[in-house]
Amino acid sequence: MGEIYITGHRNPDLDSISSAWCYAHLKNRVDPDNTYIPIRCGHMNEATKYICSRMGIEPPLFVKDVRPKVADVMTKHDAWLDPEDPVYRLVKLFEDKHASVVPILDKDNYVGLLSLDEITAFFLRENSGKRPRYRFKTENFGKVIKGEFIKKGVLEHFEAYIMTGAMEFDVYCQRLAALSPELPVLVVGNRKHHIEYAVEHQFPAIILTGVEPEGDLDVDFSGYSGTVYRSQFDTAETIRLLRMSLPVRHLLAKEPPAVSITDVFDDAKRLLADSDFRGLPVFEQNRYVGFVTRRCFLERPRKKVIMVDHNELSQSVDGLEDAEVIEIIDHHRLAAEKTRSPIYIASEPVGSTCTIVYHQFLRWGVPVDAQSAIMLLAGITADTIILKSPTTTDIDRAAVRALCISASISDYEEFGKQLFSNASILTAAEPKRVIESDFKVYAEHGVRFGIGQVEVTTLENVDEVKDRYLSNLETVRNVKGLDWALLMITDVIKEDSVLLATDFPRYEKALVYPFSSRGKFLMPGVLSRKKQLLPELLRVLEEGR
Numbered sequence: 001m002g003e004i005y006i007t008g009h010r011n012p013d014l015d016s017i018s019s020a021w022c023y024a025h026l027k028n029r030v031d032p033d034n035t036y037i038p039i040r041c042g043h044m045n046e047a048t049k050y051i052c053s054r055m056g057i058e059p060p061l062f063v064k065d066v067r068p069k070v071a072d073v074m075t076k077h078d079a080w081l082d083p084e085d086p087v088y089r090l091v092k093l094f095e096d097k098h099a100s101v102v103p104i105l106d107k108d109n110y111v112g113l114l115s116l117d118e119i120t121a122f123f124l125r126e127n128s129g130k131r132p133r134y135r136f137k138t139e140n141f142g143k144v145i146k147g148e149f150i151k152k153g154v155l156e157h158f159e160a161y162i163m164t165g166a167m168e169f170d171v172y173c174q175r176l177a178a179l180s181p182e183l184p185v186l187v188v189g190n191r192k193h194h195i196e197y198a199v200e201h202q203f204p205a206i207i208l209t210g211v212e213p214e215g216d217l218d219v220d221f222s223g224y225s226g227t228v229y230r231s232q233f234d235t236a237e238t239i240r241l242l243r244m245s246l247p248v249r250h251l252l253a254k255e256p257p258a259v260s261i262t263d264v265f266d267d268a269k270r271l272l273a274d275s276d277f278r279g280l281p282v283f284e285q286n287r288y289v290g291f292v293t294r295r296c297f298l299e300r301p302r303k304k305v306i307m308v309d310h311n312e313l314s315q316s317v318d319g320l321e322d323a324e325v326i327e328i329i330d331h332h333r334l335a336a337e338k339t340r341s342p343i344y345i346a347s348e349p350v351g352s353t354c355t356i357v358y359h360q361f362l363r364w365g366v367p368v369d370a371q372s373a374i375m376l377l378a379g380i381t382a383d384t385i386i387l388k389s390p391t392t393t394d395i396d397r398a399a400v401r402a403l404c405i406s407a408s409i410s411d412y413e414e415f416g417k418q419l420f421s422n423a424s425i426l427t428a429a430e431p432k433r434v435i436e437s438d439f440k441v442y443a444e445h446g447v448r449f450g451i452g453q454v455e456v457t458t459l460e461n462v463d464e465v466k467d468r469y470l471s472n473l474e475t476v477r478n479v480k481g482l483d484w485a486l487l488m489i490t491d492v493i494k495e496d497s498v499l500l501a502t503d504f505p506r507y508e509k510a511l512v513y514p515f516s517s518r519g520k521f522l523m524p525g526v527l528s529r530k531k532q533l534l535p536e537l538l539r540v541l542e543e544g545r
């Protein structure tokens with residue numbers, strides 16, 4: 001089951017958001033084997049927020065970039081251990097699960113990661129140098145060694161050598177004297193004197209081997225405060241398992257650096273490669289969620305992405321060059337990257353990507369539900385300015401007619417006006433946000449310029465806000481390193497626009513649009529940035545060269 005993102009362009013407009021949302025809706029219906037997730041790579045404009053809240057739909061998820069992340073490759077813990085669990089269980093996990101790393105969790109709290117390295121270090125420590133002392137946990141005897149407690153001692157944890165009572169009593173006493181003052185865990189058969197000596201000297205534990213449950217053990221343990229455990233195994237096997245009963249927390253040594261699920265694949269890979277660790281713990285907002293090992297980074301995953309309402313890498317979500325584009329649904333000029341495999345492209349020179357998404361419903365034979373119909377209508381309406389923009393085609397008009405029926409909308413004009421009245425934000429919103437919410441940058445004839453466009457329902461208050469907008473345009477021009485920054489304000493009811501522009505004396509005088517006041521030009525009947533304003537600017541730039 002794959003996860004596929006559907007994204008519109010940067011500074012997403014209503015057409016981008018609607019087409020991503022509706023296409024995901026359609027694809028999830030026709031391809032249940034995958035999950036299609038509409039995303040956006042920028043803030044939504046006012047009209048988009050309005051239609052989403054009116055329709056009660058969850059706006060597309062904001063995704064900053066589509067580079068592979070730790071979340072895409074990490075191992076979620078299907079097996080973990082408590083810090084008090086015996087080493088025996090850890091070794092078994094490595095053996096059974098072929099795990100290279102096992103997380104140690106105290107309830108849900110992360111304690112550490114244990115790998116084969118720590119096991120190796122444990123056995124190295126045990127088998128090099130002096131006779132090893134072990135840090136036992138009484139409770140664990142029962143988890144590792146088949147048998148039962150005859151008596152549980154007062155000490156839950158203790159540290160001791162292991163010793164067997166296999167020799168004659170006087171030799172036994174000599175050996176113990178040599179260990180003194182240490183008291184060992186005694187592993188012993190049914191040897192009355194040996195056991196009584198251990199009881200008398202309060203050894204921390206006595207592990208009995210070769211003693212029958214109902215046997216003839218004739219020792220009084222009443223004054224003994226240590227543990228007595230009856231093993232069902234022979235002495236050699238009992239000792240082996242005893243050493244494996246230590247709590248795994250004693251194996252934890254150095255703490256590996258942590259990574260976050262949102263960390264970029266390459267960064268986490270480098271961090272691990274530069275470290276001495278086999279695995280790194282992964283956190284999501286301070287909560288442990290899994291780990292990554294070297295194996296996780298062998299193959300670099302590529303996020304699958306469908307581009308809608310754009311097809312150029314430079315206009316898309318960050319990291320797309322690292323992803324796999326599997327479809328393009330768009331109505332702009334084609335300047336897509338080369339692809340590795342054949343992909344589906346639906347490119348039509350129509351007024352809105354939502355018109356093409358509507359055609360996809362027809363193509364798959366899926367009836368358009370009312371909610372999708374309204375979202376598609378909203379996208380077409382915004383992009384074609386209520387079908388008035390010169391980019392509008394008869395195909396868009398036909399789509400609107402059909403979608404109005406599906407959406408039970410009888411007055412399309414009214415639907416459009418409502419959509420734009422909610423976008424009337426000149427006075428209410430931050431000028432910088434209005435300018436940047438739909439701002440396109442071009443570089444032609446050696447001039448870098450950018451044009452913002454905003455739709456309103458009246459131009460009456462433009463003079464009131466003009467100075468604020470001009471100074472914000474100047475800021476945007478500086479920040480983006482442009483020669484010229486312009487904002488086209490379009491009255492969608494009267495079908496007129498005005499143009500606000502930063503000073504650019506060499507060219508602004510050549511504009512065909514009537515000068516109104518400093519930085520402001522009138523554009524009667526002009527609705528389209530792409531088809532009307534842009535060609536005029538290109539003419540001026542070319543002739544002014």
Ligand SMILES: [Mn+2]
Binds near residue numbers: 016309331352353383
């Ligand atoms: Mn569009």
